[in-house]
Amino acid sequence: MRTERLVPCPPKDVWATLIQHAALTTRGAVLMLGGCDAGFAADITVYQSHKVLECVCGEDALRWELHARGKMTLVVFRVSRMHKSVHASADGMDVRGNASCRGVGKA
DSSP states (O other), X not given: OEEEEEESSOHHHHHHHHTTTEEEETTEEEEEESOSSXXXXXXXXXXXXXXXXXXXXXXXXXXXXXXXXXXEEEEEEEEEEOOSBOOEEETTEEEOOBOOEEESSOO
């Protein structure tokens, strides 16, 4: 699935909103999804500041791409089905591991 939306804000503001629920944990960088209360932590696999953020939750890869359009930002959001191991590139470095989406704050 691919969705595009033109947002009336510069990329730096959209980026700040996008990563406001990101955290560095003992297992690596994660993005909290589904709200802070009953959310899930999705492993961040690609991070290019102010441009691209990708994370893996279960078998899904979620990717946000930000493109400056004057004083606005074109946000491209993609969801794609992954295999059990993640093969993504961040600055030329391969990231491999088990795709997972772990519940946060659940007993």
